[in-house]
Amino acid sequence: MSVAFATEVIRRLRARGVVVSDNWTDWRRNGNGQTSAYAGGIMHHTATAYGDAFPALVAGRPDLSGPLCNSAGCADGSITIVAAHPANHAGASGGRGTRPFPDTGVFNRMVWGHEIVYPGTNPMTDAQWHSMVQLGAVICEILNRGPEWIKGHYETSVTGKWDPGFAPPDRSISMNDVRAQIHDALEGDMFTPADRQFLDDIKEQLTGSREPGQFPGFPSFVDPTVKLSDVDFLRRIDQRVNTLLAHSDTQQEALRDLTQAVSEQHGIDGDQLLSAITTAINEELERASLGSSKSPRPEQPA
Ligand SMILES: [Zn+2]
Secondary structure (H helix, E strand, O other): OHHHHHHHHHHHHHHOOOOEEOOOOOOOOOOOOOOOOOOEEEEEEOOOOOOOOHHHHHHEEOOEEOOOOOEEEOOOOOEEEOOOOOOOOOOOOOOOOOOOOOOOOOOHHHEEEEEEOOOOOOOOOHHHHHHHHHHHHHHHHHHOOOHHHEEEHHHHOOOOOOOOEEEOOOEEOOHHHHHHHHHHHHOOOOOOHHHHHHHHHHHHHHHOOOOOOOOOOOOOOOOHHHOOOOHHHHHHHHHHHHHHHHOOOOHHHHHHHHHHHHHHHHOOOHHHHHHHHHHHHHHHHHHOOOOOOOOOOOOOOO
């Protein structure tokens, strides 16, 4: 089961746009010798520098033999597959947040362990957070279980582990937040919160539910005659756009789908609308480029 499970993890992560490295280790063979009975996943931090702790994750430490996880979450958001078979990461279960898992001394065989490579005393990168959520969703999909089967180590540990950190003032991150995002990811939304905000902003300007140029980042790019505030129209386009966005693989594709839906509804040229939006966004981003390196920047349409 283990290799088939890991293979499916890889395939589904890639389908969700996560970069996966499966050539770094002999992951098909690696394991602690137990037979897997995966029922969920556990998220950890490595308590090392951001980036790359792979030799140790495969080989283990003086006090604990490897592999120390099934997958590693790199600082750039990519995921490296370390071991298909159960690994030594979770210890025994029985902490206060263990349910629906049982209390057991052989917990590792039940859980896919994801070590996110960051200090834990500082937050993980946005990219690491995103790929953690996508991995959680993928595990739930394969097992046909809900997000309650994805835990943080601090929830199941009986030895006082507090990973993954870091979220002042509570130290550990909120796994309830993570599970809520996994729930959304299972609904088909593959965008980061920043992507989502960006697309929502454009959608609201296009549909006239907000004034164009009212919020930071975007000038008025919509012809005033295009605006419609009819409630039925808004509801219809909202449903249509949300469906389209849920099935778009990239932000650029989502933007194209969105403008297409709006333009069909209005009988205007979709390419022209998309071009006008893209130009306006890029001009605005150029103006506000200081400190906004994380802002989404769609490519010019071909
Ligand atoms: Zn841990």
